[in-house]
Amino acid sequence: MGQKTIIEAIEEQEWLKTAGDAIQPAVVNAFEAGGEAGKQVKDMLHGAWLGHPLHPAITDVPIGSWTTAAVLDTLELMGEKKYVPGADAVVAVGLVGAVGAAITGITDWTGTTQERRKIGLMHGMLNAGAAALYVTSLLLRRRKKTRGTAIGLSMLGYGVVSFGAYLGGHLVYGKQVGVDHTATAVTYPEDFVSVLPENELAENTMRCVKAGEVPVLLARKNGEIYALAHTCSHLGGPLSEGHLHEDGHVHCPWHGSVFDLRDGSVVHGPATEPQPRFEVRVKNGQIEVRTPKKEKSKKAD
Numbered sequence: 396m397g398q399k400t401i402i403e404a405i406e407e408q409e410w411l412k413t414a415g416d417a418i419q420p421a422v423v424n425a426f427e428a429g430g431e432a433g434k435q436v437k438d439m440l441h442g443a444w445l446g447h448p449l450h451p452a453i454t455d456v457p458i459g460s461w462t463t464a465a466v467l468d469t470l471e472l473m474g475e476k477k478y479v480p481g482a483d484a485v486v487a488v489g490l491v492g493a494v495g496a497a498i499t500g501i502t503d504w505t506g507t508t509q510e511r512r513k514i515g516l517m518h519g520m521l522n523a524g525a526a527a528l529y530v531t532s533l534l535l536r537r538r539k540k541t542r543g544t545a546i547g548l549s550m551l552g553y554g555v556v557s558f559g560a561y562l563g564g565h566l567v568y569g570k571q572v573g574v575d576h577t578a579t580a581v582t583y584p585e586d587f588v589s590v591l592p593e594n595e596l597a598e599n600t601m602r603c604v605k606a607g608e609v610p611v612l613l614a615r616k617n618g619e620i621y622a623l624a625h626t627c628s629h630l631g632g633p634l635s636e637g638h639l640h641e642d643g644h645v646h647c648p649w650h651g652s653v654f655d656l657r658d659g660s661v662v663h664g665p666a667t668e669p670q671p672r673f674e675v676r677v678k679n680g681q682i683e684v685r686t687p688k689k690e691k692s693k694k695a696d
């Protein structure tokens with residue numbers, strides 16, 4: 396079975412949809428039950444404060460630790476007994492890191508749907524299975540007569556977590572989870588571009604317009620006109636189809652990320668990257684936008 400076939404086979408599993416339908420709302424409800432504090436915790440776990448998803452950074456801890464354990468275990472099997480304490484220690488460190496990876500991963504998973512959600516669930520189950528193997532291994536490592544079994548379980552866990560990591564990589568590179576969907580190849584306008592007659596943007600409304608190739612969200616709030624990238628940085632949702640709140644925040648219709656119209660900053664995740672904002676002016680009755688001069692370099696790469 397080729398790589399693509401494995402992914403397709405996972406995507407075809409209806410039981411993953413059923414399980415996701417049951418688990419995902421329960422996790423979302425748990426955060427919502429916490430009110431404003433629950434929102435803050437969720438944003439923190441997504442990595443909104445970091446401007447980058449937190450989950451992939453934390454996964455380096457278990458994967459790095461367990462890779463080290465595999466090397467030290469192999470040396471032990473070759474007769475190098477001095478590495479025994481180190482191997483046991485890194486198995487334990489990996490388990491601590493796995494707890495953080497699991498919590499942040501489940502949080503990010505709440506912002507996925509359809510195939511992404513299925514693959515994410517399989518990714519999580521594999522990693523949970525790997526963690527269970529490492530817990531058992533750690534317990535068995537203490538006794539000399541079960542040490543060989545313990546090392547075997549660790550090796551098996553390493554194989555499982557490696558496949559889980561492959562699925563995690565596919566979620567990022569194949570399904571674009573956790574990447575900034577505003578960082579596209581299109582050229583952001585450096586000079587003012589006319590996008591809409593001013594009288595076609597009513598108070599408290601949002602419109603999607605084009606500045607060259609770039610879809611732009613226009614909104615008018617309290618008489619002020621604001622412009623942000625229209626494509627949600629989380630997974631590409633159309634912001635103009637979301638909600639414009641009284642406080643000047645925009646709510647993405649797909650997974651509920653909230654951005655501040657004034658500067659595009661993330662108010663609530665799952666988005667972690669801000670929306671690029673545009674300078675706005677009205678000239679000869681036309682709304683015109685351009686990339687702010689100091690932010691040009693961000694999209695020029």
Ligand code: FES
Nearest residue numbers: 627630632647650
């Ligand atoms: S696309 Fe997911 S919150 Fe906007």
